[in-house]
Amino acid sequence: MNHQTRVYNDIFEMLPSEENPSPMVRINRMSPSPDFELHAKLEWLNPFGSVKDRAAWAMLREMEEKGEVGHGRGLVEPTSGNTGISLAAMAKARGYHIRAVVPNKVPLEKKVLLKIAGAELDVVNDALCPAPGLGDGSINIAKSHAKAQAKKYAMPNQYENEQNVLAHMRTTGPEIWRQTEGKVTHLFVSLGTCGTVSGTSRFLKGKNSSIKVIAVQPTEGHDVPGLRNVSQLGVSKLFEVEYKLAYARAMELCQTEGLLAGPSSGLIYEGAREIILRDKKGFGVMIFPDNIFKYTSNMMKHIPGLATGNEA
Amino acid sequence: MANYAQPEVLVTTDWVRDNLEKPGTKLVEIDVDTKAYDAGHIPGAIGFNWQTQLQDQVRRDIIGKEAFEKLLGGAGISPKDTVILYGDNNNWFAAYGFWLFKIYGHKDVRLMNGGRVKWLNEKDKSLTTDPPKITPTQYKVTETHLELRAMLPEVMDISKTGKANLVDVRSPDEFSGKVIAPPGMSETAQRGGHIPGARSVPWSTAVQQDGTFKSADELQSIYIQQKGVDSTKPTVAYCRIGERSSHTWFVLKYLLGLDNVKNYDGSWTEYGNVVAAPIEKG
Numbered sequence: 001m002n003h004q005t006r007v008y009n010d011i012f013e014m015l016p017s018e019e020n021p022s023p024m025v026r027i028n029r030m031s032p033s034p035d036f037e038l039h040a041k042l043e044w045l046n047p048f049g050s051v052k053d054r055a056a057w058a059m060l061r062e063m064e065e066k067g068e069v070g071h072g073r074g075l076v077e078p079t080s081g082n083t084g085i086s087l088a089a090m091a092k093a094r095g096y097h098i099r100a101v102v103p104n105k106v107p108l109e110k111k112v113l114l115k116i117a118g119a120e121l122d123v124v125n126d127a128l129c130p131a132p133g134l135g136d137g138s139i140n141i142a143k144s145h146a147k148a149q150a151k152k153y154a155m156p157n158q159y160e161n162e163q164n165v166l167a168h169m170r171t172t173g174p175e176i177w178r179q180t181e182g183k184v185t186h187l188f189v190s191l192g193t194c195g196t197v198s199g200t201s202r203f204l205k206g207k208n209s210s211i212k213v214i215a216v217q218p219t220e221g222h223d224v225p226g227l228r229n230v231s232q233l234g235v236s237k238l239f240e241v242e243y244k245l246a247y248a249r250a251m252e253l254c255q256t257e258g259l260l261a262g263p264s265s266g267l268i269y270e271g272a273r274e275i276i277l278r279d280k281k282g283f284g285v286m287i288f289p290d291n292i293f294k295y296t297s298n299m300m301k302h303i304p305g306l307a308t309g310n311e312a
Numbered sequence: 313m314a315n316y317a318q319p320e321v322l323v324t325t326d327w328v329r330d331n332l333e334k335p336g337t338k339l340v341e342i343d344v345d346t347k348a349y350d351a352g353h354i355p356g357a358i359g360f361n362w363q364t365q366l367q368d369q370v371r372r373d374i375i376g377k378e379a380f381e382k383l384l385g386g387a388g389i390s391p392k393d394t395v396i397l398y399g400d401n402n403n404w405f406a407a408y409g410f411w412l413f414k415i416y417g418h419k420d421v422r423l424m425n426g427g428r429v430k431w432l433n434e435k436d437k438s439l440t441t442d443p444p445k446i447t448p449t450q451y452k453v454t455e456t457h458l459e460l461r462a463m464l465p466e467v468m469d470i471s472k473t474g475k476a477n478l479v480d481v482r483s484p485d486e487f488s489g490k491v492i493a494p495p496g497m498s499e500t501a502q503r504g505g506h507i508p509g510a511r512s513v514p515w516s517t518a519v520q521q522d523g524t525f526k527s528a529d530e531l532q533s534i535y536i537q538q539k540g541v542d543s544t545k546p547t548v549a550y551c552r553i554g555e556r557s558s559h560t561w562f563v564l565k566y567l568l569g570l571d572n573v574k575n576y577d578g579s580w581t582e583y584g585n586v587v588a589a590p591i592e593k594g
Contacts, residue, residue: 122347122351124345124347125344125345137345140348140400140428140429140432141345141347141348141351143432143433144348144351144352144432144439145351145352147352147432147438147439148351148352148353148439148440148441149352149441
């Protein structure tokens with residue numbers, strides 16, 4: 001493994017760490033204030049394409065260490081896409097089978113990608129991002145498989161697995177601290193399983209308790225895959241953004257900054273923009289979960305003009 | 313489960329675990345998501361599909377007497393058996409099944425309090441994908457109780473006269489007409505809103521965080537004191553297709569012990585499609 005020449009023995013060596021962080025890129029033309037340095041941390045440059053590489057790897061490694069996978073036992077996991085894609089690619093590269101239980105509303109691209117990555121797909125009627133606990137839907141269908149066929153399936157369960165939080169304490173937090181040389185004042189994130197926000201903020205607040213952690217959530221009834229609307233969480237500020245702006249801002253990031261960011265990144269940018277106009281000074285980092293490639297069908301639904309003029 | 317009017321119609325998950333193998337006890341799972349049973353069910357439980365097995369496949373109706381006899385006979389159930397129903401979504405369709413069993417006069421039918429999610433999340437409970445062993449029976453229906461079911465003309469009359477309580481158990485947005493059905497549901501109506509005179513008491517008001525029913529005192533306070541259901545009058549519960557209202561029907565009839573409670577299974581997908589029927593919004 002050599003991070004200078006970028007020659008690796010296997011794909012797993014490319015996973016992000018303090019020594020090999022995902023890139024941070026400054027926002028220029030879309031900078032909301034000249035006195036506020038704003039950066040985007042591009043998680044789609046992780047080897048399996050999203051921020052979920054971190055949690056997926058941490059969960060899988062722990063299961064391997066505990067001997068919970070292998071010898072015919074694979075994985076079953078409820079996912080709105082990215083965790084499943086990371087887990088599926090990793091699992092197949094390690095020789096395990098995997099079944100992904102996905103809510104019906106997940107974009108077609110993600111469902112097909114899961115199959116391409118080697119997952120057996122179970123599509124269920126469910127909310128876009130299922131809440132943990134006693135609800136029904138994808139989480140409980142996955143739990144049913146794991147409970148009924150324990151010899152065949154182990155369930156990482158990103159919603160309740162502390163490795164999801166620890167992964168960000170070990171990697172995302174230290175990366176940001178080092179990349180900003182400790183100057184970070186604002187962290188902007190979105191909420192899915194809440195692993196990113198919990199782990200990263202725990203690390204950064206341990207270094208500097210005055211860092212503001214702003215969790216941006218889409219308005220209720222939203223259509224932004226992978227994200228959750230929650231009413232209570234231990235963050236400095238929960239900031240709600242009209243979900244349709246996620247798509248408009250993603251488009252703007254693509255066309256103005258050259259950042260091919262997905263809708264959740266667009267949502268985070270909009271939250272950051274509104275906070276920065278108020279706070280004026282600071283040093284911000286936005287964690288951009290993934291890029292736009294998996295969302296062309298969603299973009300066509302929400303951005304006028306994309307769906308037309310595509311045929312001769 | 314003390315204080316419920318008829319506590320014998322509810323069993324705990326622990327009771328089910330302890331009585332799984334008891335002769336004369338039959339378990340039936342009925343889910344909203346018909347894939348749930350296949351993913352894993354309680355050992356020995358039979359699965360009924362509400363779409364294909366509990367509904368007439370030609371006209372819009374519950375299954376007829378012969379079809380019910382055939383279904384239960386094929387599932388190895390006898391009229392004397394204790395039947396335990398459970399399912400997903402806090403027993404929505406399990407409650408619908410309960411109502412159907414009562415219409416066809418099955419004596420001893422009970423709900424597993426908390427449904428499949430409670431069972432699933434308890435460490436000492438197991439699931440299996442093994443099919444149950446079934447010995448078919450000749451099931452005979454000897455009495456029917458159609459008085460448990462409200463039909464459209466009766467509902468129209470209640471709406472006009474106020475001679476019975478009308479309880480709308482759908483979500484506040486369905487009641488107000490903001491949405492016609494919960495997202496992703498294929499059965500819908502031409503119009504949104506509610507039946508004039510109906511009170512909004514969403515079905516979920518009756519359950520606790522873990523999916524089990526609230527205590528008799530809490531239910532009494534919610535339905536009678538707070539929501540103003542008049543216990544001296546008959547009551548009709550409705551929702552969209554009659555499954556959530558079966559849940560409230562169960563609560564009102566068996567847990568609170570109200571006299572004369574009916575389920576209007578035509579519900580909003582019938583009423584909201586009727587030409588010229590009066591509708592209230594908001």
